[in-house]
Amino acid sequence: MCQNPSSVPDPNPSPSASPGPSRNPDRNPSPGAEERCRGDLKKQALVEDLARRLSSGDAAVRVQAARDVRRFARASVKSRSAFAVASIVHPLIAMLPSPDHDAREAALLALLNLAVRNEGNKDKIVKSGALPHLVELLRSGKNGLRDLATAAVLTLSASAPNKPTIATSGAVPLLVQILTAGSIQGRVDAVTALYNLSSCEDTSNFILPSEAVKPLLTLLKDCKRYSKFAEKATGLLEILSRTEEGRNLISEFDGGILMLVETIEEGSLLSAEYAAGVLLSFCSSCREKCRELILKEGPIPGLMLLTAEGTKKARERAHNLLELLRDDSKKKRVASKDLEILVYDIATRVDGPVKAAVTAKRIMEDMVRRDKELTFTKLHPRRCQ
Structure with a gap:
């Protein structure tokens, strides 16, 4: 209970004390302290x-x-x-x-x-x-209650300690169902909740069903490539691309590969990183089957641009993907002069015409360096272990 200390008499009064307010806050609390005390009560x-x-x-x-x-x-x-x-x-x-x-x-x-x-x-x-009740509302809620439950799960999933609990609660497959059949706001919240859960420290806690591929690609098709929503959708697609079933569903979706190429060209740095990761999963798993599938969508300019201005992980992925997309036959290999023109064009888009020559030179030198490193690794695999 808050009591006004000024009402308590001083047990040791000093007759010589000068008048005026005491410096002891316990004896003469400020008006602000009294106000806070009354507010707390x-x-x-x-x-x-x-x-x-x-x-x-x-x-x-x-x-x-x-x-x-x-x-x-x-x-x-x-x-x-x-x-x-x-x-x-x-x-x-x-x-x-x-x-x-x-x-x-x-x-x-x-x-x-x-x-x-x-x-x-x-x-x-x-x-x-609260979680079991929220999961039940995700399953059977009607008249807007399911949307509210989705928003609640989204909010709670933003806390790191909650992620493993939510990821193993049965909420994930229900959120995937909402991606397909929920309201617009419900689908947006479900994507964000799933994206939050995907960053569990123990990734074995989060298993994303392959049924999420089609609704995620549908949502990605309808949103701006540089939006935060596109980042989350592409991040989830990267997770799905790590399985053969996920890759098959992405490749079978009409325009799926093209959307990923467009995301590399037009998306945010994080979206481009995720999209490059998806395409790299394709080429790493089955180069011969996926190479032409990706090349026909024209990914080279976007990947070249990514090697110059992407995140560290995106640059690495773009380099590796370009290496996998190269044709080893002399007949189809891009002539070095054509490659220089392409690099100069990309450098102009990155740094403008004034600095384009310097940027293009740096990109070409980096590509030559990486090519030598890869050749050395192939010739001397034991030295690189």
Whole structure:
């Protein structure tokens, strides 16, 4: 309980003390401290009132209390922390399996707002047992409840400690179903949730079903190649391309390879890195079968550009992919003069006409260096181990 210390008499008064405010904050608290104290008491009383109403036997009272929690949690980060106590979180979770639509909706929205931008609250909600109810709502929720459950799983999956728990909860195949049959917002949230879960420290916890290939490519086809959404979709496609079934489904999708080539050319640095990874998986697994499939979509300019301005991993992937796409026969090999023209054109796009010559020279020297390294590795494999 907060008490005004100025009301307590000084047990050792000093007659010689000069008048004026004391430097001891315990004796003369600032108006700001008193205000904060009163605010804390008021908030504590509010928490107790909400907890009491959430445990009421009256369904309408519980629903209104949940709506009030949502409203207060939206106010600030501090409010979210203050209201995420067991006496509030547990009754909200208990409302999730309710047969009453309004009760489930109010509880979902309240929990969502408690979790937003608060890692501690996200962990607390999962540890309090919300996940099985959310998974059930992903499976059978209707009238917008499934979308809210998807948004809740997305929010909770942003916390690293929650990822293994969610990844092994049965939520992943249900999120993949939402990619196909969910609302637009539901599909967007499902992609983001799956992308979050894909970064589990133990990758064996996250198994992405191959059924995700078609809806992911469909979503990628309809979005901007440089968008954050494209990054997530392409990142998931890279994971799927590590299996033969995933690669087959990507190659069978009308325009699938072309979309990946376009992503390398037009996407963000991260999207281009992922897309190059997908194509590299194709060529590494079956060069003869996939080489012509990729080459007919014209990937060389984009890959050359990626070797100059991509991320470190993207540059490595682009170099390796270019090596695999090369034709070893003299008849079809690109003439060195044609290659120089292509590199100069790419350098112009990267650094402009003034610096193009220097950039083109650097790219050509890098390609020659890597070619020598690869030749040496083939001739002296033991020295490179």
